[in-house]
Every structure is written in C-alpha cells, then in structure tokens.
Amino acid sequence: MSDPGWPLFEVFLRGKRGLNHVHVGSLHAADAQMALRHARDLYTRRNEGVSIWVVASADITASSPDEKDPFFAPSGDKVYRHPTFYDIPDSVPHI
Amino acid sequence: MTDALERDFESLVTHDRRIEPRDWMPEGYRKTMIRQIAQHAHSEIIGMQPEAGWVTRAPSLRRKAILLAKVQDEAGHGMYLYSAAETLGADRADLTRRLITGAQKYSSIFNYPALSFADVGVIGWLVDGAAICNQVPLCRSSYGPYARAMIRICKEESFHQRQGYELLLTMMRGTPAQQEMVRSAVNRWWWPSLMMFGPPDDQSPNTAQSMRWRIKRHTNDELRQRFVDMTVPQAEALGVTLPDPELRWNAERERYDFGPPDWAELKRVISGDGPCNAERIERRRAAHEDGAWVREAAVAYSAREGGAQ
Numbered sequence: 591m592s593d594p595g596w597p598l599f600e601v602f603l604r605g606k607r608g609l610n611h612v613h614v615g616s617l618h619a620a621d622a623q624m625a626l627r628h629a630r631d632l633y634t635r636r637n638e639g640v641s642i643w644v645v646a647s648a649d650i651t652a653s654s655p656d657e658k659d660p661f662f663a664p665s666g667d668k669v670y671r672h673p674t675f676y677d678i679p680d681s682v683p684h685i
Numbered sequence: 686m687t688d689a690l691e692r693d694f695e696s697l698v699t700h701d702r703r704i705e706p707r708d709w710m711p712e713g714y715r716k717t718m719i720r721q722i723a724q725h726a727h728s729e730i731i732g733m734q735p736e737a738g739w740v741t742r743a744p745s746l747r748r749k750a751i752l753l754a755k756v757q758d759e760a761g762h763g764m765y766l767y768s769a770a771e772t773l774g775a776d777r778a779d780l781t782r783r784l785i786t787g788a789q790k791y792s793s794i795f796n797y798p799a800l801s802f803a804d805v806g807v808i809g810w811l812v813d814g815a816a817i818c819n820q821v822p823l824c825r826s827s828y829g830p831y832a833r834a835m836i837r838i839c840k841e842e843s844f845h846q847r848q849g850y851e852l853l854l855t856m857m858r859g860t861p862a863q864q865e866m867v868r869s870a871v872n873r874w875w876w877p878s879l880m881m882f883g884p885p886d887d888q889s890p891n892t893a894q895s896m897r898w899r900i901k902r903h904t905n906d907e908l909r910q911r912f913v914d915m916t917v918p919q920a921e922a923l924g925v926t927l928p929d930p931e932l933r934w935n936a937e938r939e940r941y942d943f944g945p946p947d948w949a950e951l952k953r954v955i956s957g958d959g960p961c962n963a964e965r966i967e968r969r970r971a972a973h974e975d976g977a978w979v980r981e982a983a984v985a986y987s988a989r990e991g992g993a994q
Contacts, residue, residue: 595778596980598771615768615834618777620983621990632764635757636841655707 598647599625601632603639611643622646698899703829706772714898717891718828719775720789721900726766727784727791731965733759735799736808744802751848752805758845762838769830785970793951794881796959797873803856803866804874809849811871811878811916817842818912819882822902831900850919857924871920872928879943880951882909888948913941 596618602611614633619625625644633639653661669675678685690709697704704710733756740756743749767777783789794812799805820839826832856863883889883905895901903911913932920927931944953959 596984598777615765615830616771617764617768620980621987624983624987632761635754635761652707655705655709 596620599629599644600647600650601625601629602643602645603629603633604641605638606640611641614638616647619644698827698897701825701827701899703832704827705829713894714900715773717895717898718831718900719770719773722766722770722773722828722831723775723780723783723789724791726763726770726780727789728795729759729763729766730784731791731795731969734965734968735795735797735961736805739799739802739805742802743805748852755809755845755848758841762834762841765834765837766831769828769834772830773828781973785966785973787957787966790955791965792881793954793959794877795965796954796961797877798961800873801866801870803853803863803870806849806852806856806867807870807874809845809847810853810919811849811874812881813842813845813849814916814919815878815881815912817846818908818915822908825899825902827899850923853923853925867923868925871925875928876946876950877954879909879912879946880948880954882906882912884948884951885945910940913943917941 598616599619599622600616601614603614604611617625617628617632619628622644626642629642629644634642665671691711694704694708694710694714697708704714736752737756740749740752743752767780770780771777780789784791794815799808817839820835820842823835824832824839826835853867856867886892886904886906889905892901892904896904917927917932929944931942933942935942954962957963
C-alpha cells in the first residue's frame with residue numbers, strides 16, 4: 591500500500607458559549623483546513639460544538655507520565671494556595 | 686522499575702481509575718486493547734454495508750434520511766474507535782490493511798445479508814440492541830480513550846435502535862405481506878444476534894484476564910441473558926414470535942430461559958464461511974483502493990498550498 595498517509599490532528603470542541611474547548615479525539619486529514627471540515631462531520635453531527643480547534647498531533651508538547659509526581663510536586667506542598675488553609679471565625683460574614 | 690510501574694498500573698485499575706495513553710501498561714494489556722478496539726472499529730465500518738444497499742431503495746424520503754444518518758453514524762463510530770486505537774500506537778493505514786487482508790476480525794453479524802427493508806428495522810432493533818447491551822458496560826472500560834469513545838457511541842446507538850423498532854411497528858400495522866417481511870427478518874436475525882455476545886463462558890478463555898483488567902465488565906452469557914430479558918417484552922409489544930421453542934419465563938430465576946444458538950454456525954461464520962464474508966471484505970478493499978487517488982490528490986494540493994500544517 592503506497593498511501594502517502596495523512597497526518598493526525600487532535601480535535602478540540604467548545605460545547606457552547608461560555609465553556610472551554612475540550613479535547614474530543616483525533617482524525618487524519620491532508621491539512622488543517624480539511625481537518626476542520628472532517629472534525630465538523632465527525633464530532634459535531636448533533637450540535638456538540640459551536641467552535642472547533644484542530645492542531646497537528648505532532649505539534650503537541652505533553653508532560654511525561656514517567657515524571658508525573660516530580661513534575662507536579664511544586665504545587666503539592668503549597669496548601670496555603672487554597673482558601674481552606676485560613677481559619678476565619680464563623681462570625682465574620684461573606685468571606 | 687517495571688515492578689513499581691506494574692504495581693501502579695494494577696492499583697489504578699483495581700481502584701477503577703482510568704489508564705491514559707502515555708501511562709505505562711503491560712504489553713499484554715496494550716495488545717489486547719488494540720485488538721479489541723480495532724475489531725470494534727472494523728465492525729462499525731463493515732457494519733455500514735448490510736443496510737447501505739437500502740439507502741437508495743428506502744420507501745420514503747423520511748426513511749431514506751434516517752437510514753443515511755444511521756449509516757453515517759456507523760462510519761463515525763469507526764472513526765472514533767480508530768482514533769482510540771491510535772492512542773495505543775496502532776497505525777491507521779496498518780489497521781485498514783489488517784482488515785482487508787483478514788488479519789483482524791470484525792463482528793460476525795455483518796456477514797449476514799439484509800434481504801428486505803424489514804431487515805433494516807430488525808438490524809436496528811436486535812443487532813443495535815445487542816450492541817448496546819455489549820457497549821454500555823464498556824463506557825467504564827479501564828482504558829480512558831476507549832471508554833470516552835463508547836460514551837459517544839452509546840448515545841448515538843439509542844437512535845439506531847429506536848428508529849429500527851419504530852420502522853417495524855409501522856410495518857406491523859401494514860399489509861399481511863409487510864407483516865410477513867417483519868416475521869421473516871426476525872427469524873433470520875434472532876440467532877445471529879444472540880451470537881454477537883460471543884461463545885459461551887466455558888469456551889471464552891480470555892474473559893477472566895479481561896475482567897481483571899476491567900476491559901470487560903460482564904461475561905458473554907450474562908450479557909446474552911440481559912439482552913434476551915430486555916427483548917422478549919419488546920417482541921410481544923411488536924406482535925412477533927421469537928424463533929426459539931425453548932424460550933419461556935422462569936419464575937424461579939425471574940429471567941427467561943432460552944435455547945443455545947448454533948455455536949458451530951458462529952465458528953463457521955467467524956472463520957470466513959458466512960453468507961457474505963468475501964463480499965464484505967471485497968467491498969471494503971475496493972472502496973479503499975478506489976479512494977487512493979483522492980488521498981493522493983489531497984496531499985498534493987496541501988503540499989502546493991504550503992505544507993500539511
């Protein structure tokens with residue numbers, strides 16, 4: 591099979607106004623414009639989206655699962671970033 | 686090192702957490718997942734064929750639009766699943782090649798022909814009904830991308846089953862000839878539908894490992910029983926008799942008893958000797974090869990316009 595092969599694109603949908611784009615899957619296309627049209631046909635047959643992003647899978651840089659603990663460690667011990675860290679008397683309103 | 690990774694993997698799975706694409710996983714898990722997802726994807730793609738022949742011969746514009754949408758969904762389901770298989774390192778072109786060369790299987794049900802328009806209804810009701818039974822538990826598969834694809838698919842399958850049942854209700858209100866078409870189609874599809882759940886549990890050697898890995902949630906026989914229990918009242922409402930003399934309510938078990946499918950037939954059809962095996966693969970091969978110039982032209986156009994990005 592001497593297929594030239596279409597590259598893989600990742601597809602992100604905004605479900606409705608006010609929401610973030612969310613990854614829904616991938617597809618093959620010759621270029622980004624075609625990926626956008628295929629994404630419409632494949633991932634929005636029932637009005638699942640009002641906006642689509644496509645990005646070549648090869649262009650995504652991801653954190654490595656092998657170092658997941660050390661990579662996320664900087665936020666692990668910073669409990670003071672959370673509002674529940676602080677003791678406020680019950681009598682104080684609206685805080 | 687591998688021991689620690691394996692422990693992490695086992696712990697995620699036993700706590701019903703999801704495995705994601707870049708996680709470490711045992712080679713056996715990866716291979717089994719690829720095989721299962723690919724086989725499922727192939728089934729969706731081949732599954733377009735039995736009904737597709739009726740698109741141009743549907744009796745009304747309404748039925749034609751519905752059937753076309755349904756067949757498009759099957760293509761879509763195949764694409765979601767190929768996409769999930771690729772997250773495990775499978776290659777799309779390679780999967781297509783494996784389907785065409787027979788190196789990978791698809792569901793044996795699609796090797797039966799759709800002889801009349803009533804078959805379109807029965808396929809929706811029984812075949813998609815059995816598929817739903819199989820697929821709903823897979824929405825909780827331990828492999829994240831597969832589980833997510835299954836959630837989308839299950840939402841869409843519900844339309845497939847209902848349009849089929851509604852079609853049959855309509856035909857059963859029609860002429861005696863139309864009612865006879867429904868009965869004949871039910872008789873032909875009932876047993877193959879029961880076979881969709883796979884061989885009986887005592888002949889299904891991989892079930893135990895698949896259940897441990899949470900890529901299978903119920904045994905074949907459990908799912909088959911569930912399908913029969915769901916379907917019998919639907920057959921009664923439709924006014925058709927399912928072609929099984931042993932089918933009867935068991936008050937003690939509070940489930941239906943039913944006779945065994947012809948397992949020799951299932952083996953025959955799986956091994957290539959069903960009514961339409963050669964025709965289905967040949968059709969898929971022709972579509973793939975006839976489409977080669979389109980794929981090449983799109984790449985050439987994209988290159989001229991400034992590259993794949």
